[in-house]
Amino acid sequence: MKIGILQTGHAPDELRPVVGDFAQLFERLLDGNGFDFATYSVVDMQFPASITDCDGWLITGSKHGAYEDHPFIPPLESLIREIYAAGIPLVGICFGHQIIAQALGGKVEKFAGGWAVGRTDYTLNGEKVTLNAWHQDQVTTRPDCATVIGENDFCANAALVYDNRIFTIQPHPEFDRAVIDGLVTYRGPGNVPDPQLAQVRENLEKPVDSQRIAAQIVQFFKTRKVA
Structure with missing residues (x-):
């Protein structure tokens, strides 16, 4: 099965030589499950020729806001709608979770309640799951076609499914200790309050439950269901 990774941002320059770019994080997370990967750096306007070029698609995180004026956002939203149809x-x-919601009629905003960063607890399908988060933006209004399957008190729309066609989640199963440490160092200061970074x-x-979510992503790609 060929998975197309739609990369919507880049890891910090200082961190990239250590952990790789965002697409490589997902290749490592999903390795060993019979997938082949192709990366399209849509943030740099590199888009697939056709939605049928891959058997499944994954949209990464980004430092950009889904509601911001960037050249790659309108064609990405069109691509999302085409894939969904x-x-x-x-x-x-993360950003992928947000841009999909926005493209399908939801609303994304810079959340007035501040940031979620680092190790964070959620309820997913009625069970507790702990994942690394790194976001201030969030889906504040979900599309009519989306169903909530994950949440916490800070983020009401933390994980969504759209029939058996789309699975999205706000936190980052692909972010391990090294990535979070690098983000605290290179992207946190001046953005995230110092007490939160500490x-x-x-x-x-x-520990976090990244492998548990990785298994759900694999299951979704192969069966289009999230347990």
């Missing part, structure tokens, strides 16, 4: 499986993470560092060694 065709019933090709699509997964969205708390993230204190929790760096604690």
Whole structure:
């Protein structure tokens, strides 16, 4: 099965030589499941020729806001709608989660409640799951075609499914300790309040459930269901 990774942003320059770019994070997360990968850097206006070029699609995170004026956003939204209409499986993470919701009629905003960063607890399909987060923007109004399957008190629309066609989640299963540590160092200061950054560092060694979500992503691509 060929998975097309639609890369909507880049890891910080200082971090990229250590952990790779965002597409490589997903290749590592989903490795060993019989997938082949193709990366399209849509943030740099590199789009696939056709939605049928891959058997499934995944949209990465980004430092950009889905509501911002960037050249890649309108064609990406059109691509999302085309993929959804065709019933090709699509997964969205963080920015991917947000841009899919926006493209299909939802609303994304810079959340007045501030940031979620580092190790964060959610309820997913009625069960507790802990993942690394890094966002201030969030889906504040979900599309009519979306169903909530994950949430917490901070983020009411933390995970969504759209029939059996799309699965999206706000936190980052692809972010491990090294990535979060790098973001705290290179993207946190001046953006995220210092007390939150300090708390993230204190929790760096604690476990998260990334492999559990990776298994759900794999299951979704192969069966179009999220347990």
